[in-house]
Amino acid sequence: MRRFIYIILLLLTALLAAALVLSYLSVYVSPVRVWFLSFFGLLFAPLLLLNLACLLLWVVLRRWREALAPLAVTLLSLGFVRTLAHLPVGKKSAPAAETTLRLLTYNVNLFGLKRSYRDSPTYAQVANFINREKFDVACMQEFYVHNKVQSEQQFARKISGLPHRFVHYSRTQSNNQLGLATFSKFPIVGRGSIAFSSTTNAAIFTDIALSAADTVRIYNVHLQSIRFGDRERDLLQRENFWYDNKHDRSRVLWSATSKLKRAFQMRAQQVDTISKHIRRSPYRVVVCGDFNDTPVSYSYHTMRGSLCDGFMEAGRGLMSTFVSVVPSLRIDYILYSNYFRATVCYCPNLSLSDHYPLVCRLAEREN
Numbered sequence: 148m149r150r151f152i153y154i155i156l157l158l159l160t161a162l163l164a165a166a167l168v169l170s171y172l173s174v175y176v177s178p179v180r181v182w183f184l185s186f187f188g189l190l191f192a193p194l195l196l197l198n199l200a201c202l203l204l205w206v207v208l209r210r211w212r213e214a215l216a217p218l219a220v221t222l223l224s225l226g227f228v229r230t231l232a233h234l235p236v237g238k239k240s241a242p243a244a245e246t247t248l249r250l251l252t253y254n255v256n257l258f259g260l261k262r263s264y265r266d267s268p269t270y271a272q273v274a275n276f277i278n279r280e281k282f283d284v285a286c287m288q289e290f291y292v293h294n295k296v297q298s299e300q301q302f303a304r305k306i307s308g309l310p311h312r313f314v315h316y317s318r319t320q321s322n323n324q325l326g327l328a329t330f331s332k333f334p335i336v337g338r339g340s341i342a343f344s345s346t347t348n349a350a351i352f353t354d355i356a357l358s359a360a361d362t363v364r365i366y367n368v369h370l371q372s373i374r375f376g377d378r379e380r381d382l383l384q385r386e387n388f389w390y391d392n393k394h395d396r397s398r399v400l401w402s403a404t405s406k407l408k409r410a411f412q413m414r415a416q417q418v419d420t421i422s423k424h425i426r427r428s429p430y431r432v433v434v435c436g437d438f439n440d441t442p443v444s445y446s447y448h449t450m451r452g453s454l455c456d457g458f459m460e461a462g463r464g465l466m467s468t469f470v471s472v473v474p475s476l477r478i479d480y481i482l483y484s485n486y487f488r489a490t491v492c493y494c495p496n497l498s499l500s501d502h503y504p505l506v507c508r509l510a511e512r513e514n
Contacts, residue, residue, distance in 0.1 A: 174448035178411035230442030252435035256500035257291035274305035290328035368436030457507035461489035
């Protein structure tokens with residue numbers, strides 16, 4: 148019996164170590180080529196914890212050889228852990244006078260209207276937050292106007308401190324318009340959109356003149372959403388989903404898997420397109436937006452490329468940008484050229500959307 152338990156534990160250890168390695172590979176292999184690897188990337192954090200548990204078990208049992216595999220894959224994960232949890236020991240925030248850009252990226256979730264003006268909209272609260280924080284640039288995803296409630300011009304007047312704007316609507320229905328919006332304190336001297344096929348998700352860019360001789364290109368990105376319906380959300384949120392008979396569980400699982408696969412693959416295609424556009428930029432770049440993917444993913448890894456991540460440079464501890472029971476679900480990002488350095492990066496606890504706003508202050512990097 149003891150021998151049988153030992154073999155089971157050994158097999159479990161090997162399987163968990165292999166699964167964690169597959170999660171590493173998911174950031175390098177496009178889901179268009181091998182889609183199932185993205186599921187392992189999504190499970191990186193629990194897989195890492197399970198491997199740590201295996202390591203602790205074998206250490207307690209003083210089985211040093213058996214502990215080598217979980218030890219090795221855990222050490223290999225340290226680079227990925229830094230994208231999820233960061234403690235900038237010894238780093239000090241730069242004085243406010245050094246700040247070059249005060250940035251906001253925020254998925255405003257249709258300002259609470261949910262495609263209907265029956266709910267209480269959050270236009271005023273979002274505008275008050277932007278005015279209070281005195282941002283230089285505010286990038287918003289799921290920017291939604293319903294002329295019976297609020298027009299683009301009315302909202303722009305609410306944030307008069309950001310007089311320049313570029314709003315791109317990827318969907319228009321009657322008086323309802325949905326898209327991306329970038330508001331700027333500085334003049335916008337160039338603009339454009341990057342359309343994706345078969346979706347309302349998109350990306351836009353604005354060339355912002357900080358001075359007569361200094362222009363920065365700001366990308367505002369909203370990558371493919373998963374678009375779970377009520378059945379799939381029950382799968383994730385309802386504790387009794389697996390115990391009642393109200394659902395065809397196999398059908399719901401298949402539907403959720405299919406939607407995840409489609410989203411993984413569409414995001415990969417979208418991020419490949421944006422990354423090529425970024426590499427051709429004549430200016431230094433800042434990328435703001437909702438990637439709808441975790442840091443251990445092909446989307447994040449490809450988009451980041453040679454850019455810096457505000458959270459990794461100036462964030463602290465764990466950061467959740469999406470309202471969830473998961474303690475660290477970071478799917479919104481601010482990335483930037485190495486010319487800049489982040490002095491502050493955090494998520495205010497503002498409950499006006501299913502996302503939290505992400506704030507970052509950038510300064511010129513010291514030589």
